[in-house]
Structures are given as C-alpha cells and as structure tokens.
Amino acid sequence: MVAAPPLADCWFLSGPTAGGKTAVGLELAQRLNAEIVSLDSMALYRGLDVGTAKPTLKERRIVSHHLIDVIEPEQEFSLAQYLAAAEQSVADIRSRGRQALFVGGTPLYLKALLRGIFEGPPADWELRRRWQRQAEAHGPQWLHEQLASVDSAAAERLHPNDMRRLIRALEVYEKTGRPISEWQQQFDAARPADQCRVFVLDWPRETLYARIDARVDAMFDAGLVAEIEAVLDRDVNLSLTARQALGYREVLEHLTGQRDLAETIALIKTRTRQFAKRQLTWFRSLSECRWL
C-alpha cells in the first residue's frame, strides 16, 4: 500500500472540455475561500489564450489562479514538471492559510496528482530519437522485442505499435538499469470517491457535443486565427506540445494552405469531441471521481 501523495487531498474540479469548469470553479473557490490551480496542460502556455479557453483576466482577479501563463510557447514541459510546480503552488496557497482547488481537464495530470508518479529519469530526446530511428529501420515489431528482452512485464502491457511508451520504457531501463514495470506502482493506489474531493462535471453526450460546437465557433469569433498569426509573427518555434494543441495544430495547417477555413472549423469540432470522449474514458477509470 502506497501512501497517498501530498496533493491528493486538495479539491479537484474536472470534466470534459467545454463543460463549464471555469465558471463552476470560480463559484466553488469563493465558497471555499480557495485559490485555483489550473489543471490544464495547455493553459500553461503564454500567448495561447483563446484556443485554450483560459479564464479571463477579470476572472483571475476575482480568485487568484496558479499555473496559467507560466511557460513560453516554445518551451517543452512534462508531467513531472507540472507536479513539481503544483506542489509549489499549493505550498504557497497553504502558507496563506487558504485551500487549493484544482480546476481543469487534463486527466493525466489529475491522476498523477491523486496517485503520484514514479521518480524516473527525465526525457532524453537524443536517446529517444536514436530508438526512433532504429525502430524505423528494423520494422514494427523490433522495439517491442527489445523491450521484451529486458522487461517482459512492461512489454506485455504495451501494444507493439505503442512506440512512445515502448521507447519511454526502454529509456527508463537504459537510464536506471531497472525495468519501468518495477518503478511504476503508484497508479495502483486507487482510493474510493467518498474519501476524496474530486468532482467531475458530467453532461449528456449530446449536450456536451453541442456545447463543444458552440465553443469552437466562439473561439473563431474571438480571433483564434489572429492569435496564432500573432504568435507566428513573433517568429517563435512552437514546442512539440503547443504545436499539437487542439485548434492550434489545425489552424496552423490551415495557414499553410492545407485546407480552407470552413473545413478547419469542422475538423476542430470533431477533434474536440473525440478529445472529450477520451477525457471521459479517463474519468471512468478513476475511482476517486464523483460525477456531478
């Protein structure tokens, strides 16, 4: 039995995108006399505003917010860095005698806050590129075979095509001499919902999808394209993560002439719905969640 990580007893408000977390979070924070910690992998980026549906400056004046606009669009980030930053924020908040309320829809981050992650080595991109190249040279099964020879438990859990996780597992083994399957025990520490304060905003699927469509339209009305052009004008090299953000990726493609605006909007809507569906899969798998 692993002890619950230090932040697991904070308040959490999550749910699929476009479900109204920001508004509810603001209300809840005021009642709890809490400060809000953003639980969102994209709101971290400065300059990505309308596409990430960040809380407005006005909203941020009503309740203080943390972990919004803390990195540049060209910076890479990681789950572990997020956790470290979150711990720092919560420590600050507590030193002021207040409570921390996490609000946002990045379920991986949520799970890590609730259950912790293993103390593994950071990404070594050089090493990853090397594995990547070799994998391409040796064919689809090769990576999986490599992992199976050093960590059969991990290999069994991972699909042979799951290159990213295969490579990370290999990376951990190479860096630490220990199989990743031995390191990763944290996620087994599930707790029942009634011992936690994790709330998930739930909607009928159709309602949620309609809200998503409306939000995407609203983002374009609010100048999503102009925002991205402005970032491009500053000549920044968007980080891997920022470049893949929903809405940004598609508009970037549109700006290089890959498809027209109407198609781009439609595509972002369906991608966003698919994302919401994946978020829901996460929440269903987390015993800590209470559905509202």
Add this chain to the structure above:
RNA sequence: GGCGCUGUAGCCAAGUGGCUAAGGCAGCGGAUUGCAAAUCCGCCAUCAUGGGUUCGACUCCCAUCAGCGCCU
C-alpha cells in the same frame, strides 16, 4: 415520355462469379506514470428492392424503385 449512367456501412471508396466483402473518415469502447488538447489499440456492412440464371452471385440477366445526365 425516351435513351444512357449510377446505386457496396452515417460519409468517401475497392472488389466484378467461388477464401470469413479492401481501405479511409465519422461513431462507440479501451489504454494512458517526464510530449498527454498528444499518442496507441479494439469494435463496427452481407453489397437499393423483387425475381431469375448458376453447383455457387455483390459480381451475369429481367423488372421495380431512387439519383444523375441527355433527348423529346
């Protein structure tokens, strides 16, 4: 009214007499521990309808219906 073309899953689309009807998109489900708004996996049709030919038809023939085009 006549002639011609087309009719395969929600959409796009291979197949053209004989293995369990390619593939893509969407949809649904799952995974997810240092890129996570990303990435990976699984499921998902009996071929417009009715007859006929044949050992055997999505594939050939006839009729019907629908769409498209042309003609009167």
